Amino acid sequence: MVTPAVRTFSPRVVEGSSDAGTVAWTRAQLAAFLGPRLDAELLARIGVAFEGNRLRGAYADPDPTPVATLRSWDARLTVPGGDVPADAITGIGVRSTHRRRGLTDRLLSEDLGAAARAGAAAAVLTSTQGALYERWGFGLATHSRRLTVDTARARFRDAGPRGTLEVVDRPDAALALTRPLHDRARRRHPGALERLASQWDQLLVGAGPWNGLEPDRLRQVVVWRDDDGRPGGYVVLRVEESWYASGAGTLGVVDLQALTPTAYTELWRHLCSQDLIGTVTWSDASVDEPLPWLFTDPRAVVLGESRPMLWLRVLDVPALLGARRYPTEDALVLEVTDPLGHARGRWRLDTHDRLAPAVTTDAGEPDVRMPAPTLGSVVLGGVDPRVLVRANRLEERSAGAAARLARMLAAPSVAWNGTRF
Numbered sequence: 001m002v003t004p005a006v007r008t009f010s011p012r013v014v015e016g017s018s019d020a021g022t023v024a025w026t027r028a029q030l031a032a033f034l035g036p037r038l039d040a041e042l043l044a045r046i047g048v049a050f051e052g053n054r055l056r057g058a059y060a061d062p063d064p065t066p067v068a069t070l071r072s073w074d075a076r077l078t079v080p081g082g083d084v085p086a087d088a089i090t091g092i093g094v095r096s097t098h099r100r101r102g103l104t105d106r107l108l109s110e111d112l113g114a115a116a117r118a119g120a121a122a123a124v125l126t127s128t129q130g131a132l133y134e135r136w137g138f139g140l141a142t143h144s145r146r147l148t149v150d151t152a153r154a155r156f157r158d159a160g161p162r163g164t165l166e167v168v169d170r171p172d173a174a175l176a177l178t179r180p181l182h183d184r185a186r187r188r189h190p191g192a193l194e195r196l197a198s199q200w201d202q203l204l205v206g207a208g209p210w211n212g213l214e215p216d217r218l219r220q221v222v223v224w225r226d227d228d229g230r231p232g233g234y235v236v237l238r239v240e241e242s243w244y245a246s247g248a249g250t251l252g253v254v255d256l257q258a259l260t261p262t263a264y265t266e267l268w269r270h271l272c273s274q275d276l277i278g279t280v281t282w283s284d285a286s287v288d289e290p291l292p293w294l295f296t297d298p299r300a301v302v303l304g305e306s307r308p309m310l311w312l313r314v315l316d317v318p319a320l321l322g323a324r325r326y327p328t329e330d331a332l333v334l335e336v337t338d339p340l341g342h343a344r345g346r347w348r349l350d351t352h353d354r355l356a357p358a359v360t361t362d363a364g365e366p367d368v369r370m371p372a373p374t375l376g377s378v379v380l381g382g383v384d385p386r387v388l389v390r391a392n393r394l395e396e397r398s399a400g401a402a403a404r405l406a407r408m409l410a411a412p413s414v415a416w417n418g419t420r421f
């Protein structure tokens, strides 16, 4: 059997349509994910969203449609106290007849190598296949949680309402308001990503490849402003279950970002005080939302299962550890094992200078030893290294080192990526 050739290209867009190579790539990608079979014209419009991204494909010549796909782009990833250039990866899909032949391995290894050479400090993805990506050095770094509110029980402690609310109908006006709010809000949450224009489009309008670019007409964007008229937060919502049968439907939160506790409270007051609604759900909340604390009866909120969200692969240890800030002054030697080589080494992390942590290679004895996925899990502060010691994923080589590492890496607020990709 002929080994497919790997090709990488950037989509070209002419008069609102993407080129033939991108159309073929998009067709292959949708098929690998059991998506709809769409005509070329629609695929060409979908491909426009990939402008500026890198498309990789494995091609069994002379077929112009790839048998395996991967898409990546340059993203900004929030770390505690800063953000770093990161390689965001999605759309890894292999034709059902070509699986388990190492095609993902080839595409992904190539993408990681290129990203490392281009200066990305980390690579990130979300996984449909559990811990599959650990073999390429990805560690689970953030979780998301589903929250469900029984609005009949939700009585707010704070008197209100305060500020003003506006339903913003026009997508361009909604984008102009929500994007700057998200750009500020995301800096508080390690693991959050700057969003692409196409991601905003999908979020606000709901038109994506899966529904053939049909807008989701149930979506509504609501912005909250303080008494001086400054926007402080927004929610994108949609009715998930109609009120028709019960008179008490279900409202789903697609996205909610708030810059202040008041903005957060008032957005939730709005959500919980809708006529025709008995339940509000949010699938992609952080694992530590203040929501139950808003109510006189915290049982108004049911905390649902938390599920894996962001997987992180460290590509440049000094760049990543040096870009974040640390709450304690200490120094530890971290030994990282990494078959792909990107994070391998003995690294001395010295946080005595809070504004300029030093990361140097060190030949001394390590305090902790871990494989690359473990470093990816703990580096944002969203996973406690002591838990990974108990799971035998992190080895403590000097007494108390895991606890010291946990204090060093602790994040100022919950690690959370609220953007599906």
Ligand SMILES: CC(=O)SCCNC(=O)CCNC(=O)[C@H](O)C(C)(C)COP(=O)(O)OP(=O)(O)OC[C@H]1O[C@@H](n2cnc3c(N)ncnc32)[C@H](O)[C@@H]1OP(=O)(O)O
Residues within 6 Å of the ligand: 032, 033, 089, 090, 091, 092, 093, 094, 095, 098, 099, 100, 101, 102, 103, 104, 105, 106, 125, 126, 127, 128, 129, 132
């Ligand atoms: C970031 C994202 O895009 S997540 C989306 C992932 N894609 C999907 O879920 C779409 C449907 N699935 C697929 O397209 C494919 O099965 C993929 C992408 C999951 C795997 O692609 P393949 O080309 O078959 O993987 P590849 O042959 O490179 O496998 C590499 C190794 O991972 C293993 N592996 C691959 N898929 C799986 C899996 N689902 N479960 C367990 N092990 C797996 C292989 O056995 C192989 O291990 P080995 O080297 O020890 O033999």
